[in-house]
Amino acid sequence: MNRELIDNAVRGRTATVLRQAFWYALLAGISSVLLLALSGWFLTAAAIAGAGGVAAVAAFNYLIPSAAIRGLAIVRTGSRYGERLLSHRAALTAMADWRGALFGKLAAQDSRTAPDLSGGDASARLIGDIEALEDLIVRRPTRPASLAAALFAVGLTILSGWMAALALALLLAALPFLLKHAATRWTREPAAEAADALGELRAAFVDAAAARPEIISYGIADRVAQRLEDLAARVDRANAALFRGEGHVAGLLIGYGTVAAAAVLLFAQSPAALIALGLLAATSSVEAMAAFARTAMRQASVEQGLARLALLTGLEGEPVRAEAKREAALPLAIGATRIVPGERIAITGASGSGKTRLIEALAGLRAPVHTLRLNDTPLAECSQTVLTGQFALSPQDAALLAGSIADNLRLARPGISEDQMRAALHIACLDTRVAAMPDGLDTLLGESGGILSGGERKRLSLARALLADRPWLLLDEPTEGLDAATEALLVTRLGEWLDATGTGVILVSHRQAPLALAARHIPIDGID
Incomplete structure (x- = not known):
């Protein structure tokens, strides 16, 4: 269901923009891996040359690698900017179009049989629940690009030894499943609570705003404000639990990077400079897989949003449009x-x-x-x-x-x-x-x-x-x-x-x- 809804949201011009964002994300991922790997090789090789004396230093060409490192840093920064600019543009456009489409579904309903939604509840679904999907669209170009960058890192690690590259490949293959399990365990429940609490808070705010004159005239502003504060506190507690869970996942990712580097070091069979290249390539490959971690962490929120949107996405019909001409009168x-x-x-x-x-x-x-x-x-x-x-x-x-x-x-x-x-x-x-x-x-x-x-x-x-x-x-x-x-x-x-x-x-x-x-x-x- 998730894939079908997202595919429906990113058709046409939005899909074209996302494809462009993918190429920027791919360039950013590969340049990032290559930058760290080349930096590791360069620093280690320079240190070895320095230890070898004046003749070794004179023979070592540091200009080309240092220029390449600077160029890769510029490419990485520019491509990340391009990817984020395009992916956010696509996401914002898709969400705006989708909100319009869902509002059209609501407008198309016969008032005599339409779902019983208050203005606040409908607003919460059209705003808050759709926002849960926005991050998923923003991350869409980065997931395949991250996978390609990780494979590129494995290819570089072969320079440190084929056993090191195989160990890294196995670790990377297991990482998405581990991230999904960890995110489910640490973020699903607080994400569900946060989505439910935020939806209730939005609905309460909209309904209270609509009843503002009555609230003031009856002198119950304090009671309404207290209810809103209680709902906001519930949202804060749920978000705090969700952020702690996301912190656990982020910590897991850092630890996994350390394990990947240790595995490369354990199985490496090449000179020191190439081992350093492999170590940093392994670290950057795990960092590249962070897009999967972010997707896994947001999945629970997305599922909650989809559950609340199911009522709207399942509606049928087209909006009734007023005609410019007058209809013939009926008795x-x-x-x-x-x-x-x-x-x-x-x-x-x-x-x-x-x-x-x-x-x-x-x-x-x-x-x-x-x-x-x-x-x-x-x-x-x-x-x-x-x-x-x-x-x-x-x-x-x-x-x-x-x-x-x-x-x-x-x-x-x-x-x-x-x-x-x-x-x-x-x-x-x-x-x-x-x-x-x-x-x-x-x-x-x-x-x-x-x-x-x-x-x-x-x-x-x-x-x-x-x-x-x-x-x-x-x-x-x-x-x-x-x-x-x-x-x-x-x-x-x-x-x-x-x-x-x-x-x-x-x-x-x-x-x-x-x-x-x-x-x-x-x-x-x-x-x-």
Whole structure:
């Protein structure tokens, strides 16, 4: 499953960049091995020449090896930079694309049957859990390059003796299995705890941020902050245990390098300078295999991330896209009441009697509990695409993007012009307020429409619903939070717009003024 997901994430241009990163990683690995091996040979040979007297020193050519060492150091540094630049570029691009694809899967779900994820939980999966895979993609070019560099080191060690090279090869062959076992033992459990704790912390932060006004108004900020601190402490404890496990693996790798060097020294049969070459080649070969160690240490975190992402990767469907053209209006039936296109209906009843649920069911946000039909088809059998094409909703609690006013209005449908936005804002009695803002339509709202009052957020939602240009307009408490004069003006303008467009209305309101828009009233308790 890991390989399949990563392969899906690194297709196309990302795969090309990773192939380029591999060649840089290969050059870095080979130059690193050769640099250390040549340095060992050079220092030992120079020492032997120095011990041999002036004649031996004069005969020893130190210029070429020292220049080669300097050149290899430059090549190693440059190639490592190139590999990391390209691999991180590929990883960041792949993760951005994958986040978009997974968000698209979430957006494609029918709200009536979609997985029950809070905003915080979805955010934690799309951000934190995908980040667990990022390191795996970054390391992808280095693993085959590390293996090639290690084989190159074994080849150099043959100069110290074939027995030394064979011993090193056997040790290197066993190293990946040893690293995997050690990482499983020392990092799997803390990695699982860290992933779970971080996901819970992210979800709690997002949900607390969304409920910030209520937290402040009820004076429970201290309790919420304490909960966040407790979750953060859990993350810290899990990460501390994980880092200790990674330290154990790193210590194992250092010790393994010592064992590899000792094995080369034990079986070496060549002159001292070539033995020194073999010793440092063996040490660098184990260092080159560090990419396998890092992969093994991150594997547990990756597996936890994949387990949490399994819910999203298994989703089917394509996002419903709003059409630029208006669909043909279809007749409705609410209970036994038939409603023809263009008709204006008010659903009446006491608070808590299910009026909002009925409105949201028509919009496709919830499963219906009343008898609702669209063009003689039970609403539960209508696809999300059909419902989206028929209904535009201005809900009781308007959800707004943390973007500009224009960004929020453009959600309605493709190709909306600024003139159309201003016309819709005029009908919603919000045009004067927006025109007075320094940046007009480009004014940034902040989180949940932060700079707007509740009534203004409601009217912006109404303007967005008007711009959607659907056959039916669903209004849930459209004038809540407005003064009487503004309410009367909005009802007048909205009525004129309905007359001009022939749009039908299903509305819910506890205030009398909006009810004047409706030609018929249907009591909610009379709907079966």
